Amino acid sequence: MSEKKYIIAMDQGTTSSRAILFNKQGEIKSVVQREFRQIFPQPGWVEHDPMEIWSTQMGVTMEAMQRLDAKPEEIAAIGITNQRETTILWETATGRPIYNAIVWQCRRTSDMIEEMKNAGWTERIRDKTGLVPDAYFSASKIAWIFDHVPGSRERARRGEIKFGTVDSWLIWNLTNGAVHATDYTNASRTMLFDIKNLCWDDEILEYFDIPREILPEVHPSSYVYGTTEKFGGNIPVAGVAGDQQAALFGQCGFEPGGVKSTYGTGGFMLMNTGDNKIVSKKGLLTTLAASGGERPQYALEGSVFIAGAAIQWLRDEMRMIRSSPQSETYCNAVEDSNGMYIVPAFSGMGAPYWQQYARGTIVGLTRGVSKDHFVRATVESLAYQTNDLLAAMKDESGLSLSVLKVDGGASANNFLMQFQSDISDVRIERPSCIETTALGAAYLAGLAIGYWRDTDEVRQNWLCGKVFEPVIEPEKRKKLLKGWEKAVKCAIYFALEEEDEGE
Ligand code: ADP
Numbered sequence: 001m002s003e004k005k006y007i008i009a010m011d012q013g014t015t016s017s018r019a020i021l022f023n024k025q026g027e028i029k030s031v032v033q034r035e036f037r038q039i040f041p042q043p044g045w046v047e048h049d050p051m052e053i054w055s056t057q058m059g060v061t062m063e064a065m066q067r068l069d070a071k072p073e074e075i076a077a078i079g080i081t082n083q084r085e086t087t088i089l090w091e092t093a094t095g096r097p098i099y100n101a102i103v104w105q106c107r108r109t110s111d112m113i114e115e116m117k118n119a120g121w122t123e124r125i126r127d128k129t130g131l132v133p134d135a136y137f138s139a140s141k142i143a144w145i146f147d148h149v150p151g152s153r154e155r156a157r158r159g160e161i162k163f164g165t166v167d168s169w170l171i172w173n174l175t176n177g178a179v180h181a182t183d184y185t186n187a188s189r190t191m192l193f194d195i196k197n198l199c200w201d202d203e204i205l206e207y208f209d210i211p212r213e214i215l216p217e218v219h220p221s222s223y224v225y226g227t228t229e230k231f232g233g234n235i236p237v238a239g240v241a242g243d244q245q246a247a248l249f250g251q252c253g254f255e256p257g258g259v260k261s262t263y264g265t266g267g268f269m270l271m272n273t274g275d276n277k278i279v280s281k282k283g284l285l286t287t288l289a290a291s292g293g294e295r296p297q298y299a300l301e302g303s304v305f306i307a308g309a310a311i312q313w314l315r316d317e318m319r320m321i322r323s324s325p326q327s328e329t330y331c332n333a334v335e336d337s338n339g340m341y342i343v344p345a346f347s348g349m350g351a352p353y354w355q356q357y358a359r360g361t362i363v364g365l366t367r368g369v370s371k372d373h374f375v376r377a378t379v380e381s382l383a384y385q386t387n388d389l390l391a392a393m394k395d396e397s398g399l400s401l402s403v404l405k406v407d408g409g410a411s412a413n414n415f416l417m418q419f420q421s422d423i424s425d426v427r428i429e430r431p432s433c434i435e436t437t438a439l440g441a442a443y444l445a446g447l448a449i450g451y452w453r454d455t456d457e458v459r460q461n462w463l464c465g466k467v468f469e470p471v472i473e474p475e476k477r478k479k480l481l482k483g484w485e486k487a488v489k490c491a492i493y494f495a496l497e498e499e500d501e502g503e
Contacts, residue, residue: 026461072233079239079445130286239444250440267304
């Protein structure tokens with residue numbers, strides 16, 4: 001029998017499907033990625049074709065195996081990580097979707113959520129699911145499909161329809177319809193899952209008139225869900241987690257206080273809080289984190305809407321830089337931002353402010369401000385926003401935070417990482433492998449089947465690429481943060497005036 005050499009991570013993202021083959025050291029041996037269609041039927045609506053999600057994911061996986069000439073016998077297991085909240089309903093008998101996948105970004109159910117809030121559900125939802133009622137999560141998307149595909153609710157009651165987030169959809173297809181399941185982390189993003197008792201919540205299901213029959217079984221993230229014969233042989237599907245939770249796991253954030261910060265188009269911070277289900281007063285979400293064991297752990301999650309997107313704005317709209325990495329050169333050309341601040345609240349501000357009408361604001365301009373300062377102030381804004389999340393998390397968890405692990409495209413910017421370390425007064429560790437999402441899925445799968453013995457063995461794979469330690473004087477830090485605070489107030493003040501005008 002051939003030796004089990006690799007773990008496959010299926011990384012099914014919002015714009016592309018990827019497959020990576022990792023070896024025991026957690027090194028990437030092969031990677032293939034393919035984009036698929038984004039469907040925008042109306043402004044604010046976003047859909048994917050579920051068959052395209054499936055076919056691209058299959059395609060890249062086969063190709064990634066082929067490139068290494070990897071035999072099915074050499075694959076120890078498959079781990080899945082996925083875009084979260086995206087909703088798919090399909091026919092039990094045929095596996096045919098009854099509607100396109102409604103993507104997490106889609107706002108079509110905003111009114112349904114407004115109604116729910118007006119009916120006084122906000123606290124109950126927060127208490128049961130850890131979430132703030134929002135169109136973002138799966139619940140209202142499911143209800144919308146039932147409301148718009150004639151006869152589907154009745155068919156669902158008869159067991160003829162299944163629901164899944166993208167992980168469930170992939171598992172169903174990989175196992176030829178034998179397994180209908182999801183993991184705790186994905187379930188916790190549906191707004192239908194009671195994260196205290198770890199079960200689907202009847203009261204919320206009833207509110208949305210969602211038949212229980214459509215729901216998948218829920219299992220730990222590291223668990224043998226079934227086996228697939230799609231690649232020849234029998235390969236266990238043994239790890240499942242939503243993308244942000246997989247990244248926290250890939251960063252080895254196994255213990256309470258483990259935090260990772262992702263600097264992508266937007267920014268995501270997750271903090272492991274262990275068995276402690278903390279209810280945030282600052283608008284952070286409470287969610288389930290992947291664990292190597294039977295029970296999931298809890299996490300606090302905060303997001304920044306505009307992170308790397310502000311760098312793209314510098315490049316595409318302001319035309320101040322030719323490429324994102326070039327921003328670093330401008331930042332290093334000056335001592336500071338010359339007293340200038342940019343709050344990139346292009347689409348409102350998320351945690352801890354939650355000001356949906358706030359808009360981008362530039363303050364502190366003087367005659368001496370140059371393009372270098374402008375670029376620097378924009379890059380600094382990523383760090384200030386991340387610092388706001390970090391401060392809220394520290395505050396609410398009561399956990400001291402000694403190390404922040406980072407990943408995502410903009411974490412490659414050394415200036416940004418040093419500035420983050422300075423203003424947050426925290427040691428930053430950037431791993432040598434920043435594909436932490438896929439790595440997390442691989443670890444979860446490998447742990448379930450004994451490819452890795454335990455999390456201690458996995459931890460040995462975590463290689464630090466670069467460390468950043470704070471070097472700034474405390475007085476200077478205080479002054480910079482004070483300035484940011486005032487700049488945010490300006491962005492919010494502008495929003496208040498807009499609302500007043502609307503009255
Ligand atoms: P996503 O997964 O959200 O698509 P990525 O993790 O690939 O995002 O990161 C891409 C983002 O990072 C882009 O917004 C890009 O502008 C930004 N980015 C990439 N490299 C740098 C850099 N060196 N400095 C600043 N921003 C960068």
